[in-house]
Amino acid sequence: EPRALAAALAEAVERAGGVIRARSRVQALTVDRDRVTGVRLAGGELLPADSVVVAAGAWSAKLEGLPVSARVPVRPVKGQILRLRDPRGPGLVNRTIRTPDAYLVPRPDGGYVLGASVEERGWDSAPTAGGVFELIRDLSEVIPGVLELEIGEIGVGLRPGSPDNLPSIGPGLMAGLHWATGHYRNGILLTPLTADLMAAALVGEPLPEWATAVDPRRFARLEAAR
Numbered sequence: 001e002p003r004a005l006a007a008a009l010a011e012a013v014e015r016a017g018g019v020i021r022a023r024s025r026v027q028a029l030t031v032d033r034d035r036v037t038g039v040r041l042a043g044g045e046l047l048p049a050d051s052v053v054v055a056a057g058a059w060s061a062k063l064e065g066l067p068v069s070a071r072v073p074v075r076p077v078k079g080q081i082l083r084l085r086d087p088r089g090p091g092l093v094n095r096t097i098r099t100p101d102a103y104l105v106p107r108p109d110g111g112y113v114l115g116a117s118v119e120e121r122g123w124d125s126a127p128t129a130g131g132v133f134e135l136i137r138d139l140s141e142v143i144p145g146v147l148e149l150e151i152g153e154i155g156v157g158l159r160p161g162s163p164d165n166l167p168s169i170g171p172g173l174m175a176g177l178h179w180a181t182g183h184y185r186n187g188i189l190l191t192p193l194t195a196d197l198m199a200a201a202l203v204g205e206p207l208p209e210w211a212t213a214v215d216p217r218r219f220a221r222l223e224a225a226r
């Protein structure tokens with residue numbers, strides 16, 4: 001349950017002494033020569049930092065301040081998802097059902113999550129009749145009882161997609177710059193792995209060999225090789 005996970009993570013950060021500045025929009029990263037020195041908030045406040053982790057999802061490549069060559073390519077990939085509920089309580093299905101185009105996740109209270117569309121529509125985040133129709137059509141072919149469920153919520157999100165569909169986790173091209181973005185369809189699933197890798201990177205530990213696959217600097221190397 002991603003909402004419960006996010007709330008638990010926020011509480012864990014605060015219990016560990018971290019400070020969360022909710023609803024504070026970062027306008028730009030501040031840079032001194034070839035080092036990132038902090039961030040500037042939209043209201044103008046400067047927050048100096050030895051290390052900055054860019055984890056702004058689909059918006060990660062839009063932050064001002066970085067030279068274009070130091071940015072990681074991330075684009076928005078729209079996803080529509082339905083939260084449904086069964087007024088008769090749980091029991092329609094007891095485990096996650098996957099079809100080629102949709103999935104249904106039961107919650108203990110008779111709620112269900114039916115997801116998810118994958119749409120290349122730029123920054124458009126409007127819920128659409130077509131998106132909802134296709135999700136219900138695809139899943140109801142396998143579980144007709146879905147048609148009896150009540151619609152609780154239509155959710156729309158923008159996933160951070162990358163050119164190779166892999167995330168970017170670890171140090172960037174400038175001193176003090178780190179990335180944790182581009183998780184596309186698996187950002188919730190990859191939370192523990194991302195946290196382990198970021199923690200190691202921030203204290204300067206060597207990263208495991210497999211982490212080269214998610215090295216944020218791979219895009220610059222590809223560009224240089226062209």
Ligand SMILES: Cc1cc2nc3c(=O)[nH]c(=O)nc-3n(C[C@H](O)[C@H](O)[C@H](O)COP(=O)(O)OP(=O)(O)OC[C@H]3O[C@@H](n4cnc5c(N)ncnc54)[C@H](O)[C@@H]3O)c2cc1C
Nearest residue numbers: 025026056057059079081116157183184185186187188189
């Ligand atoms: C419909 C749908 C279904 C999904 N299902 C799954 C699933 O089943 N399993 C799974 O693992 N993943 C799933 N995902 C993918 C998952 O949600 C993403 O991979 C994950 O949310 C990416 O996390 P993130 O923190 O990088 O980005 P986000 O969750 O997008 O968070 C980025 C945050 O940065 C904030 N931000 C942006 N710009 C700024 C700024 N300038 N200043 C301050 N804050 C800023 C945004 O407001 C946002 O809160 C799904 C996504 C969608 C849309």
